[in-house]
Amino acid sequence: MRRLASALLALGLLVAIPTAAFAHDVLERTNPADGTTVTKLPDQVVLTFSETPLALGAQVVVNGPSGPVSSGTPTISGRDVKQALAPTAPGGDYTVSYRITSDDGHPVTGTFSFHATVGLDGSTATAGATVHVKPVSAADDGQGSLFVPILLTVVGTLVLLGIGGYLVLRSREADRS
Known part of the structure; x- marks a missing residue:
């Protein structure tokens, strides 16, 4: 049981480390x-x-x-x-x-x-109203948002730690009996 709990804890820590792969x-x-x-x-x-x-x-x-x-x-x-x-x-x-x-x-x-x-051709332009367009970032189109991966990492880690803690407590109770 301790090995299982240790493996779950190690897996939880591995999943909890956010990486740049999401960006x-x-x-x-x-x-x-x-x-x-x-x-x-x-x-x-x-x-x-x-x-x-x-x-x-x-x-x-x-x-x-x-x-x-x-x-x-x-x-x-x-x-x-x-x-x-x-x-x-x-x-x-x-x-x-x-x-x-x-x-x-x-x-x-x-x-x-x-x-x-x-211009490169030597022509001049009168100063007119320039239209400014905000660059589309990855976060704007939903592809680069780190919120969902981080949220899933935190929730998954908590679930794994909860399961690991439950298994450790359960094995201790079984050892006492």
């Missing part, structure tokens, strides 16, 4: 930053994530005042996802939409926007 990659920063105005449009946008994303299915679409200006496929360098822009990209408002595969295999999506005063 998806999170967009930490962008260049250009969301909602900013840059003097000159950079030749690429850079998205930095909390972990190194997988190349599988990586998509970054940059839309400017004249439509899409993404050039080629995004590249991954460490935690950075880089998307080159077409040399004909004009000045104006830009929206970047992304979908990457988290290092745990789950998709992470979102959008952000910025304004470029001068």
Whole structure:
């Protein structure tokens, strides 16, 4: 009985230790930053994530005042996802939409926007109202929430400890008889 109780206690402790496996990659920063105005449009946008994303299915679409200006496929360098822009990209408002595969295999999506005063083609844009879109985080779409896994871990640990305690007390009573 003691071995069973020890095994249940060890299993309970193992289950109680939360791991990072429940967390998806999170967009930490962008260049250009969301909602900013840059003097000159950079030749690429850079998205930095909390972990190194997988190349599988990586998509970054940059839309400017004249439509899409993404050039080629995004590249991954460490935690950075880089998307080159077409040399004909004009000045104006830009929206970047992304979908990457988290290092745990789950998709992470979102959008952000910025304004470029001068485009790569040398054209200038008048300062207009930039639409700011809040990036969609994993917690917003319900995939990255740690509440449910932690709650299940706590409840499961309490149940296992309760069963283990009951078995220990029961074996002690049986030894006395």
